Amino acid sequence: MEGALRVLSFVALAGLAFAPLERLFGRNHGPRRDRWTDLGFATVGGLLVYAGMILVVGAALSGLDALALAEPLLAAIDAPRLRGALEVACGLLLFELVGYLYHRAAHAVPALWRLHAVHHSSERMDWLASFRQHPLEILLVTFAQNAPLVLLGLPLGAHALVLLALKLNTVFVHADLRIPPGPWSMVIATPRFHHRHHDRDAAPRNFAAMFPWLDRLFGTHDASPAGAVGLPGAPAPRTLLGLLAYPFARRVRASGE
Structure with a gap:
């Protein structure tokens, strides 16, 4: 019950924080279609993910814990504050790098794209x-991103901070906030950067979640503003149940098609 309350509390706090900011600094103030669908993903979908985390991903990561390094990589650093800061920084970088690679695979591998297309249907x-993410995709990417941190013995405190930072970042980069490009755009992802990734007609670019310089490093960066977002071609279902079933439909148009 406590875990379920945390899931719902995060959704409520995200809304309380970002909805007023979007009213002040956003572009779109008209009626929002699919509001209840996305609220369903945030609540019902979030609870499904939580159950999957407990039953599947948590058990798998616990199994990996037996293979983890006996001593964390940075255990030799005597200064606790420096060690803690470096642990969080290294955890963020590794988490983000694995996420970048998974994200590229999600646009290239048909089976993964079927799941990821649900997110792009917005x-x-x-x-x-x-x-708006399919619970099965969240479970897959969560295992992929957390497994290296477990194997390297990242302390629980640093691991928790990494997860919180990326969770907040996910909401931020999707938010309807007009943040102009500047020097910060080279270091940290902004809504403009990620919205371009969702462009309906553009080739898949801007795969990083937090660090846009990864896209520059791998040649997948695009600084152009986003056009219309969503899936190309025939629209996806607009209901929660329809989108949960969508990856298993006979025909899902390929990414970039």
Whole structure:
């Protein structure tokens, strides 16, 4: 019950934080289609993910814990504050690198794209759109990103901070906030950067979640503003149940097709 309350509390706090900001600094203030669908993903979908985390991903990561390094890589650093800061920084970098590679695979491997297409079906970018993700994809990417941190023996405190930072970042980069490009755009992802990734007609670019310089490093960066977002071709279902079943439909148009 406590875990379920944490899931719902995060959704409520995200709304309380970002909805007023979008009213002040956003572009889209008209009626929002699919609001209840995305609220369903944020609540019902979030609870399904939580159950999957407990029953499947948590058990798998616990199994990996037996293979973890006896001593964390940075255990030799005597200064606790420096060690703690470096642990969080290294954890973020590794988590983000694995996420970048998975994200590219999700656009290239048909089976993964079927799941990821659910996220791209949103036709409006705002804080609520960040929750539109298929539970199976969340479980897959969560295991992929957390497994290296477990194997390297990242302390629980640093690991928790990494997860919190990326969770907040996910809501932020989807939010409808007009943040102009500047020097910060080279270091940290902004809504403009990620909205371009959701462009309906553009080739898949901007795969990083937090560090846009990864896209520059791998040649997948695009600084252009986003056009219309969503899936190309025939629209996806607009209901929660329809989108949960969508990856198993006979025909899902390939990424970039």
